[in-house]
Amino acid sequence: MNYRILAGVLLASGAALAATIGTVTPAAAHPFGPPSLARAAVDGTRVDISWQPAEDDWxxxxxxxxxxxxxxxxxxxTQLTGEQKLQGSSxxxxxxxxxxxVSQDGRPCRGELKPLDGLLAQGARLTFDCPAPVSTLDITLTxxxxxxxxxRTVLRAESATPAESLYTATDGTHQVDFTQSGGGLPPAAGLAVGVTAAGGLGALLVVLSRRRTRSAA
Incomplete structure (x- = not known):
């Protein structure tokens, strides 16, 4: 039986859910298949995390x-789909x-679960408010x-080190450093380089202009 197809039917149809929900068990999902995917992004003191397992895992x-x-x-x-029942479950x-x-320096960041609308397409989305601007975090996904x-779950973190982390039953928490931008110069240094380059280009144009003027004379 293709449990991925069956899971899609169950989540989309209340009638199918009523008729066949007893045939799908946790063992019928795919723990040995591709890992679930999570994403993390930070903005100041806020951390956004989404977690998206496969339909049969839901x-x-x-x-x-x-x-x-x-x-x-x-x-x-039967008037509710499987997805709607997941959305309404406390x-x-x-x-x-x-x-x-998520925790920062040993202190938990206050988490808020966003409404589970579009659960299958967008996954579960959570926002965390940390005590201080984010640099290094301990992220737990179990x-x-x-x-x-x-x-397993693979976490992909934007502008962080490591960029990807693998979460397992025995390794459910990873420290992620968001101070690394993946290379390049800090903004201030980049600005300084840009100003220096602009100044050098301006000086070069002045020299060339003077040379042309002398040649014409």
Whole structure:
């Protein structure tokens, strides 16, 4: 069975979810497939993180947290899609808050989970407010590893060192340095170089102009 296709059907259709949710378990997801992708960006004291697992992993996570009703124990709301049930689950929101965290110098940054609209397309998006302007952070990503230790997440951080980090069940926190710009000169140095270059070019133009004037005379 192609669980990726089945997961897409479950999340898009309430009726399909009601009929077949019992056939998909955490083991039926793909912990041994490609890792989930997360992205991080900073702006002053703010940190934005998005986490986007595959659709079948969302199904496995929703099942484990009780976001979907069990058709063997009671009625199932078929007017809602699987994605809508994930969006409305307080257990899913609490889980994301617990498993995706940021700290600065040992102090946690206050996190806020954005509305889960467009969950499948955009993933879970969180914003963290840190006590001071961001330089070095400890970022923790342990989502899904409680379901299966084979799950991994790759974090891609903008203008940071390292640019990519691999999160696993045994290595769920990485320190990321956002003071590195990946090479080049600091803004002030770049400005100084630009001014020097402009001044040198101006002097060269004056010399050439004088030479032409003398030649004409």
């Amino acid at each position: 199904v496995a996570l929703g099942q484990s947290l009780g976001a979907f009703e069990d058709p063997t124990t009671g009625p199932v709301a 257990a899913v929101r609490d889980y994301l808050h617990e498993r995706i965290t 989502a899904l590893t409680d379901l299966n230790q084979a799950y």
